[in-house]
Amino acid sequence: MANLPETRRVLVPAQASTPRAALTVRRVYFRWLSALAVACGAIMIFFPFFWMAITSLKTAPEIQRVPLQITPDHWLNLTNYFEVFKREPFMRYLLNSAIVASIAAVSSLVVSSLAGFGFAKYHFPGRDAFFLAIVGILMVPFQSVVVPLYTWINRLGLLDTYLGIVAPDLVSVFGVFLMRQAIEMIPNDYTDAARIDGCGELRIFFQVILPSVKPAMATLLIIKFMWNWNEFFWPLVVINSPKMKVVTMGLMSFTNMYFIEYNLLTAAAVISILPILLIFLTLQRWVVQAVVMSGLKG
Amino acid sequence: MHQWIRIVFPKSYMDCQRRAGFLFVLPALLFFGSVFLLPLAQSVMYSFYRIAPGGASQFVGLRLYEKVLTDSTFWVAIRNTVQLLLMSVPTTVICALAVALGLNRIASLKWRNVWAAMYFLPFSTSLVAAALIWQWIYDPTYGFLNYALSFVGIPPQKWLQSLFQVRPAIAAVNVWFRIGFDTMIFLAALQSIPEEYYEAASIDGANPVRQLRHITLPLLNPQILMVCILELIFNFKIFDQVYATTQGGPASASQTVIMLLYDTAFKYFRFGDASVMAVFVFITLLVVTLLQWRIFRKPVEY
Numbered sequence: 001m002a003n004l005p006e007t008r009r010v011l012v013p014a015q016a017s018t019p020r021a022a023l024t025v026r027r028v029y030f031r032w033l034s035a036l037a038v039a040c041g042a043i044m045i046f047f048p049f050f051w052m053a054i055t056s057l058k059t060a061p062e063i064q065r066v067p068l069q070i071t072p073d074h075w076l077n078l079t080n081y082f083e084v085f086k087r088e089p090f091m092r093y094l095l096n097s098a099i100v101a102s103i104a105a106v107s108s109l110v111v112s113s114l115a116g117f118g119f120a121k122y123h124f125p126g127r128d129a130f131f132l133a134i135v136g137i138l139m140v141p142f143q144s145v146v147v148p149l150y151t152w153i154n155r156l157g158l159l160d161t162y163l164g165i166v167a168p169d170l171v172s173v174f175g176v177f178l179m180r181q182a183i184e185m186i187p188n189d190y191t192d193a194a195r196i197d198g199c200g201e202l203r204i205f206f207q208v209i210l211p212s213v214k215p216a217m218a219t220l221l222i223i224k225f226m227w228n229w230n231e232f233f234w235p236l237v238v239i240n241s242p243k244m245k246v247v248t249m250g251l252m253s254f255t256n257m258y259f260i261e262y263n264l265l266t267a268a269a270v271i272s273i274l275p276i277l278l279i280f281l282t283l284q285r286w287v288v289q290a291v292v293m294s295g296l297k298g
Numbered sequence: 299m300h301q302w303i304r305i306v307f308p309k310s311y312m313d314c315q316r317r318a319g320f321l322f323v324l325p326a327l328l329f330f331g332s333v334f335l336l337p338l339a340q341s342v343m344y345s346f347y348r349i350a351p352g353g354a355s356q357f358v359g360l361r362l363y364e365k366v367l368t369d370s371t372f373w374v375a376i377r378n379t380v381q382l383l384l385m386s387v388p389t390t391v392i393c394a395l396a397v398a399l400g401l402n403r404i405a406s407l408k409w410r411n412v413w414a415a416m417y418f419l420p421f422s423t424s425l426v427a428a429a430l431i432w433q434w435i436y437d438p439t440y441g442f443l444n445y446a447l448s449f450v451g452i453p454p455q456k457w458l459q460s461l462f463q464v465r466p467a468i469a470a471v472n473v474w475f476r477i478g479f480d481t482m483i484f485l486a487a488l489q490s491i492p493e494e495y496y497e498a499a500s501i502d503g504a505n506p507v508r509q510l511r512h513i514t515l516p517l518l519n520p521q522i523l524m525v526c527i528l529e530l531i532f533n534f535k536i537f538d539q540v541y542a543t544t545q546g547g548p549a550s551a552s553q554t555v556i557m558l559l560y561d562t563a564f565k566y567f568r569f570g571d572a573s574v575m576a577v578f579v580f581i582t583l584l585v586v587t588l589l590q591w592r593i594f595r596k597p598v599e600y
Contacts (some may be wrong), residue, residue, distance in 0.1 A: 031403060038400035041393075042416035045474060049419060051442055068445040070350060102465035115326035120318020125301040130327060137334045139587060141535055143556050144580040147331065147563050147572050152311045171329045201318035203488045230424035232538045237564055248426045255430065262434045280422040284415060287422075291479055292486040 008241035051247055054268035058079050074257050084254075087264065090271065092243055093250035098275075099162055100235075100246060101228040104169040105221045111171045112220060116179025119208055121191060131180070138173050141235070148239055163244070164238045175220050178293055182216035183209055215286070222283050223290040229276055246274045338580070358570075366574040373556040374550055378465060378533060382554065385469035386476075387529045391522065393473065394480030399514070401481070402488045418478035419488065425475065425538035431540035432471045433458060433543045458544055464552045471539055476532060480525045487516070489520040523594050527587050534583060555579060 055063060057072040057080070084090050118124075119131050151167060158164030186209065194204045210217070232248040238244055245253075249273055255264040280287055309316045329370045345362055349357040366372055397417060404410040420428060435442045436457035444454040493516065499509050515522075537556040540546060546553035546561075555575065563572035 008477075025581060034400045034403050038413055039395060039406065041397055041400075042413045045477065046419060047430045048428070048435060049473070051435060055434065060316065064440055066440075068440065068442065089572075109331065114322045118319045118322030119591075122317040122322070124305060124323075125319040127319070127323075127455060130323060134326065134330055137330050139332050139336055139584055141531070141579055141583055143537070143559055144332055144341055144576040145337035146559075147569050147576060148337035150563070151569070152337070168333050170333075171332070173328055176326055201315065201322075205322070229549055230426075231542075232424060232426050233560075236541075236577060237560075242397045248424045249432060251424075251426050255542070260433075261438075262437070265430055266434065269431060273423050273427055276422050277419075279313045280419075281415070284418075288414075288418070291421075291482045 012104050014202065025067055026244045038050040052266045052269055052273075054098050056270050058263050059262055060220040060261060081271065084264055084268045087251050088191050088250060089243065090247075090250055090266075093245050093247045093273075094271070096162075096165075096244060097229050097247040100165050100169075100231075101225045103162065103166045104228040105224040107166075107170045108172055109217060109220055109222045112143045112175030113183075113210065113213070113217065114183075114205070115171075115176045116183045117205055119176070120186075121188070121209075129296045134173055134176055142168065146196060146234070146237060153238055159238050160244050162244075165244075166228070168234060168248055169224075170232065172227075173222065174222060174290075178220055179291070181214065181293065186212050201212055215289075218283070219286045219293070220289045222279060226276055226279070226287070341576045341580075343572045345567055345577050347570060348571050362570045362574050365579075368405045368569050371550065371553070371577070372558065375445045375555045378550075378552060379536065379554045381465050382469050382472070382536060383530065383533045385466060386472040386533050387526065389469070389547075390473045390480060390529055391525055392478050394525070395484055395518075395522070396475050397481045398478065398484035398488055399510070401485055414478075414481070415520075416479050420475045423475075426542045428475055429471055429539040429542040432467075432474070434465055457553075459548055461548055464544060464548065468539055468552055472516045472536065482530070483517065483521055483525055487518055491517050494505055511589055519594075522564060523590065526594075527590055528591070530586060534579070 054070070054072060057075060057077050059073075059077065062069065062073060115134075119127060153159055153164045153167060156164075158167065190208050191204050191211075196210050199207070211238070230248060231246070235249055236244045238250065251265070251268055253269050254261065304313050305317045305320060308317055346359060347356045348359060348362065349355045375473070386588070400408055401414055401417075410431065438444060438454055438456045438459060441455065441457070455463060457463050461586065495510055495513050495517075499513055535556055536554050537560065540552050540554055540557050542550045546557050548561070556579070559572050559575040559579070561567050
């Protein structure tokens with residue numbers, strides 16, 4: 001007890017004011033220091049984005065200057081962007097990604113909300129076991145099932161088709177989990193009242209349940225779209241023809257083992273990131289909520 | 299069984315309702331069954347068969363396991379993956395925790411959101427784009443990193459082209475990519491801790507360090523565990539970054555398990571060997587996750 005820190009006494013209100021003032025100064029100092037550290041870290045995290053954008057505005061000779069020059073000669077030099085669309089059918093890649101991600105998001109929303117409703121509001125035999133089995137699927141890495149999936153898709157003639165690309169992403173465990181969580185919050189009184197009024201089960205789903213879980217639905221749509229837009233492994237496996245490539249694979253067309261034109265590559269990267277970035281920045285609240293949900297379930 | 303018959307041939311209103319509930323769940327069950335459980339079983343099956351290019355298959359018992367598990371390239375991939383894991387998982391979790399604590403101290407809600415959004419930004423990009431941008435920053439001749447280091451007097455490094463720096467360099471990309479995700483989870487948990495705990499502790503004379511040690515960390519235990527497991531899985535499955543940049547090189551110094559699996563299956567079309575790796579990956583992740591869960595999960599008393 002002898003060498004308890006000074007702070008202990010200071011915090012008791014009846015103490016003399018000088019140490020407390022010292023403490024407050026120290027605390028304010030510390031607060032500023034930690035805020036500064038957080039800000040520096042954030043800027044470091046942000047830097048690659050900045051560097052990407054800057055490089056995409058430079059010409060090929062500019063990026064190979066020694067010593068390195070940070071700023072581009074012309075801030076409005078967009079030739080790299082035009083060149084990206086000229087070299088590769090990048091519009092097509094963007095369109096493919098948009099189609100695939102939209103199908104995945106919508107189908108996931110439909111199936112997940114139905115399943116979430118079933119799991120949250122009904123007592124059929126084996127309900128909890130089924131739910132546990134679905135959550136258990138989180139433990140199965142996609143790479144462990146990719147070979148048989150590929151043979152199936154091949155046998156069904158779905159290689160190089162949109163359906164083949166989205167097939168494994170049509171529903172996600174996260175979606176089922178999220179919708180069940182959200183629907184569970186709705187009081188049973190609502191559904192009971194609807195039943196007494198003569199509502200069928202499907203009508204309850206559409207008119208009572210869905211309108212009350214709009215935030216969860218938005219969250220699921222956004223996060224699923226983001227995930228599938230950024231998907232790389234499975235498209236790489238099922239896509240062969242250039243016109244079916246998604247945008248992540250399109251980026252790879254600008255790389256080459258020996259020589260990479262980084263000015264074009266970064267421009268392509270900006271184009272590929274931009275749609276998601278816009279969605280993310282405008283709807284950030286929902287995305288963060290989805291992440292927190294996925295982490296808090298434990 | 300009796301219950302199921304009653305669901306198929308409902309006798310009462312309650313039975314009808316149960317049937318409706320089951321039908322709502324059915325599409326999801328069918329999907330997960332056909333896209334995950336069935337292929338998983340098939341993966342296990344393939345790993346016992348030698349499949350000839352023509353399609354004929356022959357049961358070979360554990361022969362493929364013996365072949366893959368005694369192959370040195372497989373163990374090199376395992377070693378690389380584990381090294382990557384050991385570098386990036388603790389770094390990510392500790393940094394994310396520190397950032398979350400720092401963000402939580404920022405009083406201005408506006409600024410807190412701005413900084414948090416910046417940490418979270420990498421999460422919205424694809425790993426391919428992220429890895430390629432980093433490859434440009436790491437570029438030995440024209441890259442920004444060597445340029446920045448030259449001011450501190452460090453000579454140009456080869457980064458992704460060096461046998462020894464390639465793994466730390468890729469681990470750094472993983473940390474950069476994942477830190478925001480973990481921070482968000484920690485931050486949400488921190489904000490749910492009641493302020494009274496800290497007030498009570500400071501009246502009892504606990505300094506900030508002891509508050510962190512005895513209030514914050516124990517209450518964050520479930521999230522820390524969760525994040526560790528998620529990070530472990532994410533980093534074990536590392537593929538996109540490596541495929542986009544080094545393709546496993548130089549001299550397989552960055553060859554990872556999933557890279558090897560991909561090459562074996564879709565470059566050399568040796569599905570049997572790839573299935574052995576798939577089963578290995580599945581079992582490893584399962585065991586590690588369950589172990590972590592058993593060891594570190596402590597009941598939290600509120």
